[in-house]
Amino acid sequence: MNLREARCLFTRLLTNDLMPWAYAQAYDPHSPLFGCEFALDEGRVKSPRLVRKAGMVFEAKDAVHGNRGEFRSLHHDGRAVDILVYRQGQYLSNGGDRAYRALGAYWKGLHELASWGYDFGDANHFSLSDGDRR
Numbered sequence: 763m764n765l766r767e768a769r770c771l772f773t774r775l776l777t778n779d780l781m782p783w784a785y786a787q788a789y790d791p792h793s794p795l796f797g798c799e800f801a802l803d804e805g806r807v808k809s810p811r812l813v814r815k816a817g818m819v820f821e822a823k824d825a826v827h828g829n830r831g832e833f834r835s836l837h838h839d840g841r842a843v844d845i846l847v848y849r850q851g852q853y854l855s856n857g858g859d860r861a862y863r864a865l866g867a868y869w870k871g872l873h874e875l876a877s878w879g880y881d882f883g884d885a886n887h888f889s890l891s892d893g894d895r896r
Contacts, residue, residue, distance in 0.1 A: 768875075769840040772890040775872050776843060780888070783868055794860035803844040803886070836896070842889035857885020 763771070787795035836842035847854045847861050854861055857880045866878035869888050877896040879887025889896055 765839060768890055768892065771873070771875075772841045775869075775876060775890070776888070779872050780865070780869055784865055787864070794864040797849055798854075798861050799848045801846045801848070803846050836889045836892065839892070841892065842887060844886045845888055846886060862886070 781800065784795055784798070784800055787793040788798045788800075790796055837844075845865070847859070847865065849861060856862075862880065862885050866880050866885070866888075869876050870878050873890070875890045875892075877889045877891040879885055879889070879896070882896060
C-alpha cells in the first residue's frame with residue numbers, strides 16, 4: 763500500500779468508523795464511553811517538510827513524543843492521531859480507563875493495520891501501522 767492509499771484508509775477508518783461509533787456510544791448509558799467527549803490533539807506535530815520549507819532549525823526527534831533520533835512518527839505521514847477523551851469535562855489521563863480500552867479495542871478491530879498506542883505506552887495514540895512503525 764502506498765502512502766496515499768494508507769492516508770486515505772486511515773482517514774476513512776477514523777472519520778467514517780471510529781468517531782461515529784464513539785459518539786454513538788457516548789449517548790448509551792450502558793456503554794463505557796457514556797458521557798464522553800473527544801478531541802484530536804495534533805497541535806504539537808510539526809511536519810519535517812514544513813519545518814524545512816520555513817527554513818527553521820528543528821532538532822531531529824519526534825515532534826510529539828521527543829524520544830526518537832529522527833522523524834519517524836506516523837503523525838508526520840498522516841497515519842496517526844492522538845485522541846483525547848474527556849468524561850464530565852475531565853481529561854482521562856489514565857490510558858487503562860474503560861473508555862480508552864473500549865475505543866482502542868474497537869479501533870484495532872477495524873483493520874489488521876490499526877494499532878492502538880496503549881500497547882506501547884501511548885494510550886491516546888491511534889494509527890495505521892507501517893512495518894515496525896506504529
